[in-house]
Amino acid sequence: MYTPHxxxxxxxxxxxxxxxxxxxxxxxPEPVRLRERLDIVPAxxxxxxxxxxxxxxxxxxxASYVSFLGAGAYRHYVPPAIxxxxxRGEFLTAYTPYQAEVSQxxxxxxxxxxxxxxxxxxxxxxxxxxxxxxxxxxxxxxMALNANGRKRVLVSHAIHPMYRSVLKTYxxxxxxxxxxxxxxxxxVTDFNELRERLQSKQYACLxxxxxxxxxxxxxxxxxxxxxxRETGTVLIGVVxxxxxLAALTPPAQWGAEIVAGEAQxxxxxxxxxxxxxxxxxxxxxxxxxxxxxxxxxxxDVHGNEAFVLTLQAREQHIRRERATSNICTNQAHxxxxxxxxxxxxxxxxxxxxxxxxxxxxxxxxTRVSSLKGCSLEFAAxxxxxxxxxxxxxxxxxxxxxxxxxxxxxxxxxRYYPEYSDCILMAATELTTSRDIxxxxxxxxxxxxxxxxxxxxxxTVSV
Amino acid sequence: MAxxxxxxxxxxxxxxxxxxDTATIGITxxxxxxxxxxxxxxxxxxxxxxxxxxxxxxxxxxxxxSDLFTPVGGQVIEVNAELDGDPxxxxxxxxxxxxxxxxKLNGTDQTDGLLSADEYAELTQE
Numbered sequence: 001m002y003t004p005h006x007x008x009x010x011x012x013x014x015x016x017x018x019x020x021x022x023x024x025x026x027x028x029p030e031p032v033r034l035r036e037r038l039d040i041v042p043a044x045x046x047x048x049x050x051x052x053x054x055x056x057x058x059x060x061x062x063a064s065y066v067s068f069l070g071a072g073a074y075r076h077y078v079p080p081a082i083x084x085x086x087x088r089g090e091f092l093t094a095y096t097p098y099q100a101e102v103s104q105x106x107x108x109x110x111x112x113x114x115x116x117x118x119x120x121x122x123x124x125x126x127x128x129x130x131x132x133x134x135x136x137x138x139x140x141x142x143m144a145l146n147a148n149g150r151k152r153v154l155v156s157h158a159i160h161p162m163y164r165s166v167l168k169t170y171x172x173x174x175x176x177x178x179x180x181x182x183x184x185x186x187x188v189t190d191f192n193e194l195r196e197r198l199q200s201k202q203y204a205c206l207x208x209x210x211x212x213x214x215x216x217x218x219x220x221x222x223x224x225x226x227x228x229r230e231t232g233t234v235l236i237g238v239v240x241x242x243x244x245l246a247a248l249t250p251p252a253q254w255g256a257e258i259v260a261g262e263a264q265x266x267x268x269x270x271x272x273x274x275x276x277x278x279x280x281x282x283x284x285x286x287x288x289x290x291x292x293x294x295x296x297x298x299x300d301v302h303g304n305e306a307f308v309l310t311l312q313a314r315e316q317h318i319r320r321e322r323a324t325s326n327i328c329t330n331q332a333h334x335x336x337x338x339x340x341x342x343x344x345x346x347x348x349x350x351x352x353x354x355x356x357x358x359x360x361x362x363x364x365x366t367r368v369s370s371l372k373g374c375s376l377e378f379a380a381x382x383x384x385x386x387x388x389x390x391x392x393x394x395x396x397x398x399x400x401x402x403x404x405x406x407x408x409x410x411x412x413x414r415y416y417p418e419y420s421d422c423i424l425m426a427a428t429e430l431t432t433s434r435d436i437x438x439x440x441x442x443x444x445x446x447x448x449x450x451x452x453x454x455x456x457x458x459t460v461s462v
Numbered sequence: 463m464a465x466x467x468x469x470x471x472x473x474x475x476x477x478x479x480x481x482x483d484t485a486t487i488g489i490t491x492x493x494x495x496x497x498x499x500x501x502x503x504x505x506x507x508x509x510x511x512x513x514x515x516x517x518x519x520x521x522x523x524x525x526x527x528s529d530l531f532t533p534v535g536g537q538v539i540e541v542n543a544e545l546d547g548d549p550x551x552x553x554x555x556x557x558x559x560x561x562x563x564x565x566k567l568n569g570t571d572q573t574d575g576l577l578s579a580d581e582y583a584e585l586t587q588e
Contacts, residue, residue: 288502288522319527 066435067407068364070385070426071213072133072160072240073276074265076353077430079344082267086337096332098293100308107307110295110332113339120245121237121259122252123281128293129335133240133262134166136278137207139325140260141167143282143289144205144234145176153178154203154233156189158212160240161415181206187214187378187387191224198231207260209238210248213415214424215361215385216378217248225255234258242266242279244383246354258282267341268334277334288314291325356429357384360436364427367436373447377422385426387412387419390443392450394423400446406439408446465491466557470573471582472533477557480573485534488561489521489552492586497523500552503530505541505563512538512565514572519562521552534572536565 005013010022019025044052067075085091090105097103110128117126130136141153153171155164157180164178171178184190189208197203206228212218220228220235228235237256239245243265251259259281264270268277282290288311296310315323342350361384368388369376377387390397394411401408413420427436469479475493479486494500502522512518514535521528541563545551552560577585 288504314522314527318525322527322529 062407065402065405065407066438068409068425068427068431068435068439069407070215070241070428071410071424072162072262073270074241074243074384074426075270075428075430076243076265076267078267078269079341081344082337082340085340086333091333091336098309100306104307106332106336107295107309109336109339110293111297111307112343113335114295116339116342117263117279117281120242120250121239121256121261121281122250123256123259124284125287125290125294126279126281127290128295129263129331130278130280130292131331132264132274132276132278133238133260134160134163134278136260136262136280137163137236137238138167138170139291140236140258140280140282141205141207142170142325143258143280143286143291144236145174146289147234147286148204148232150202150204151176152203153205153207154181154197155179155207156181156183156209156212156218158183158187158189158214158216158218159207159209159238160213163209163238163240179203185378186380187216188212188218188380189220191220194224195227198227198233201231201233203231203233205234205236205258207236207238209240210251211241211244211383211385213240214378214380214387214412215382215426216380217383218380219249219251219254222255228255236260241383241385243350243354243357246350247358247383252283258286263335263338266338268337275331275334277331277338279335287311353429357427360384360429360431361386361427363433364425364431364436364439367440368425368443371440371443371447373451374443377419384428385424388423388425389421390423390447391421392447394421396450397443397446398423400449401439401442404442404445406442408439408443465579465583467579469557470533470576470578471585472531472576473585474531474533475586476531476533478533478573478576480534480567483567484539485536485565485567485572486561487532487534487563487565488556489530490582490586491556493521493528494553494556494560497521497526497528499524500549503545503549503552503562505530505545506532506538508538508541510538512536530562532563532565533576534565534567535569536567536572538563539566540564 014021014025097106100107114126114128118124130139153176155167155178168178181194182190189212208218208220210218225235234257235255237251237259239251239259239261242261242263261279263277263279268275280290293309294311295307298306298308300306312318345353361382365376365386368374373391375389377389394413398408398411409423409425412422412424469477471477471490475490477488477490500521500523504520506512506518512532512535514533515531517529518532519530521530542561544559545562554560
């Protein structure tokens with residue numbers, strides 16, 4: 001029920017702050033008041049607006065390009081059943097319906113999502129989702145900081161740069177230092193100095209992403225995982241491409257106590273800026289530190305299976321500033337989509353899609369590396385993304401590719417200046433052999449043009 | 463409500479029983495009753511140094527999570543491991559088997575400012 005302020009309320013509040021009237025409270029001072037009409041275009045009719053925005057929409061030509069973009073946002077096939085189911089009115093609500101008496105369906109869906117995340121990561125518990133993979137990493141690091149009370153965070157330099165950036169933002173207000181482990185020439189995390197660093201028992205956690213930002217499988221070996229255990233350092237696994245979980249060793253098996261990841265690949269289409277859907281899973285030891293909502297299964301008074309929010313006493317509406325996190329918001333609708341995706345595909349279906357990604361990306365690697373002037377930068381095993389060295393600045397090569405209708409990938413130099421000659425390319429089950437041929441042909445042209453430009457530039461500079 | 467006379471009380475509803483240079487700490491009957499069914503207790507690490515009045519753990523019931531403060535300062539020498547498997551001990555015997563942790567006291571005048579059973583009874587009746 002909406003209870004407006006009474007006239008008496010308003011008078012009392014105004015008296016308390018010493019202002020005579022509401023008009024005076026919000027008054028714009030005379031000298032800065034705008035006199036003339038705002039200089040904006042005249043209002044359009046509804047038909048006019050539709051036509052104007054159709055015109056804008058036509059400028060969006062992304063879909064007509066052959067794309068090899070990845071780097072944390074992956075193009076995957078979305079079964080049409082998802083659109084039909086997820087867009088039903090019952091699900092399309094701005095506020096996630098958690099009330100157990102009326103929301104058993106939604107709560108069951110979230111419970112199933114948590115179950116899938118546990119199955120895929122090999123861990124005991126998962127939450128109802130968080131904003132995105134980057135937030136998930138930051139929240140996972142805070143779980144570790146709270147678990148052992150240490151003040152230093154160690155992360156691999158091969159973790160998605162935007163994830164590291166969000167982690168930094170999170171830790172800014174806390175007295176936490178973030179340090180990085182370097183990467184080897186093979187494009188994986190260098191664990192050589194790990195024992196030496198962790199011996200001080202000052203690090204709350206070590207975070208490693210696999211597949212890492214370069215697409216390489218990057219899991220700590222048994223020694224590294226043991227060093228973490230022995231020194232009480234929480235090992236955090238980061239997953240930016242959730243589909244890889246269907247093909248690779250579950251992170252719990254290589255020693256991850258917490259897994260933070262991004263599940264956009266499960267049925268959520270790539271869109272400029274999102275939405276994305278992050279997940280956090282952990283072993284039982286961290287049950288009371290995992291942030292956000294958790295749905296649990298119980299029985300009602302009649303003994304029937306029922307689903308409810310559980311462990312809420314840790315959350316901000318009860319614990320205020322001492323809550324596990326001050327973001328209880330999650331991506332329930334995207335998590336619902338991901339759950340539908342996993343249910344529609346099933347275990348074998350998901351495995352088939354992951355296998356197709358392995359296959360297409362190998363085809364891409366073989367074809368591109370056979371081109372004159374192109375080579376694979378790393379020899380490490382990869383999932384569906386590769387780093388291609390074009391042996392000249394990558395940025396103009398990508399511009400040339402774009403002119404030829406190809407989004408060739410991400411200019412790695414934007415995030416790693418030492419790899420400014422490299423392009424990060426992804427191939428998924430949607431990448432066809434024809435797409436790869438279109439890329440290779442455009443790439444040959446682009447390399448010819450850019451090498452000529454380079455020669456001219458060289459002449460000038462001499 | 464039960465209010466043993468041989469322990470001292472804090473305004474935050476903890477009790478402390480001093481025996482030589484050792485102190486045993488728990489929460490009061492009033493505290494457990496206000497919290498309701500206790501489902502989890504997070505205790506300080508054995509060996510850690512805690513300052514008087516610091517937050518050293520949490521007590522979680524089905525309806526709330528409260529900080530656990532220590533009424534005296536010292537080094538944690540033991541925690542009640544039984545509470546891990548049966549946190550409801552705190553509800554059943556808050557002054558007995560539901561104790562929480564033991565400290566080796568830093569000084570001798572630590573219980574200054576803490577309340578007697580009568581003073582605490584007065585506080586909880588307000």
